[in-house]
Amino acid sequence: MNIREKYEAAKNEYEKWGIDVEKVLDKLKDVKISVHCWQGDDVTGFENSNQELSGGIAATGNYPGKARNAAELRADLDKALSLIPGKHKVNLHAIYAETGEEKVERDELRPEHFANWVQWAKRRGLGLDFNPTIFSHEKAADGLTLSHPNKDIRDFWIRHCIASRKIGEYFGKELGQPCLTNIWIPDGYKDIPSDRLGPRQRLKDALDEIFKVKVDNKYNLDAVESKVFGLGAESYTVGSSEFYINYAAKNNILSLLDTGHYHPTEMVSDKLSAMLLFSNKVALHVSRPVRWDSDHVIVLDDELKEIAKEIVRNDALDRVIIGLDFFDASINRIAAWVIGTRNMIKALLSAMLMPNKKLKQLQDEGNFTERLVLMEEFKTYPLGDIWNYYCQINNTPVKEQWLEEVKAYEKEVLSKRK
Structure with a gap:
């Protein structure tokens, strides 16, 4: 799958919890x-x-x-x-x-x-x-x-x-x-x-x-x-x-x-x-x-x-x-x-990208078991696929690709500074 396809799949995971991913990205941009x-x-x-x-x-x-x-x-x-x-x-x-x-x-x-x-x-x-x-x-x-x-x-x-x-x-x-x-x-x-x-x-x-x-x-x-x-x-x-x-x-x-x-x-x-x-x-x-x-x-x-x-x-x-x-x-x-x-x-x-309202509700209800379950499970939700898409739509390198630009800049510019 390409970055967009992975993003769409990840977005579906988060939207099951009522999280509007596109709205999140718009807000993050500001x-x-x-x-x-x-x-x-x-x-x-x-x-x-x-x-x-x-x-x-x-x-x-x-x-x-x-x-x-x-x-x-x-x-x-x-x-x-x-x-x-x-x-x-x-x-x-x-x-x-x-x-x-x-x-x-x-x-x-x-x-x-x-x-x-x-x-x-x-x-x-x-x-x-x-x-x-x-x-x-x-x-x-x-x-x-x-x-x-x-x-x-x-x-x-x-x-x-x-x-x-x-x-x-x-x-x-x-x-x-x-x-x-x-x-x-x-x-x-x-x-x-x-x-x-x-x-x-x-x-x-x-x-x-x-x-x-x-x-x-x-x-x-x-x-x-x-x-x-x-x-x-x-x-x-x-x-x-x-x-x-x-x-x-x-x-x-x-x-x-x-x-x-x-x-x-x-x-x-x-x-x-x-x-x-x-x-x-x-x-x-x-x-x-x-x-x-x-x-x-x-x-x-x-x-x-x-x-x-x-x-x-x-x-x-x-x-x-x-x-x-x-x-x-x-x-x-x-x-x-x-x-x-x-x-x-x-x-x-x-x-x-956390179900923050749900987590607050569980705490107020004293349901600490479900709260801890969700807090832990969301640690392995596909954040990386959302992040990669966010980088792409902002015209910045995805994953570690940016390091290649830094290496080139070091070779072309930084290495010539004494």
């Missing part, structure tokens, strides 16, 4: 994943400085062909996005500004420094998201930024965050879809602190200053991101989950949950329903922690599938902003983008 640009250059950026990667972040490996400038990074993203079904967004950090020969400090960045990114996104119908880069900088060298005891350092980062929000607003206006501007800081202490309250008070005051400057939330959505610990901040993180969830709720901004930023036994999939009860929107950075926040490329594992189920079964596809955040320098970087993004979409498709 879901935008925010693909992070920093996978393409190992979070180096284009500031033309020798500043080492810091802030508890590490990109390991030296696979050849990483992007060395914005033009190469955009070309690599073009190739990756051509192998991913759907129309998505690209997530930028401030260090991806293009300032020419001029050295522009981060607190002086302006929308025009991202004009090339906007024109590129416009031509391709993409949205852009944004992040101030509050690490890998001399003013973050001791691991403290917005919570720093030194007011001059705090003020520098406050100005940078305000500038970043204005850049996000510019993205939203130009591209006709809101930009998510997310603030994450590495602040914390390696050993047990003697004052936990003081740094958090300074962080709160700094955030208050940042958000005092109004930008149009029609174009820019503000988010704050927590972390449980980082390299060099093993004992205490200023921006903890409790801090940011409370701050976001009180100030009517978004809380962003990164799947690598919690204790190993905590699952973001379990947090989503609680967040959705009290927040109109929730933001995600989907990564894969291995023993720590190691930002491995996401695979189609149980937690990814459970996250997708929570989004779908709670009718929250338009309320959860899905971004990716991983960086692996040990494998082909374009392949990493494609693997991770296709898996995120595949997980959503799998969740949309």
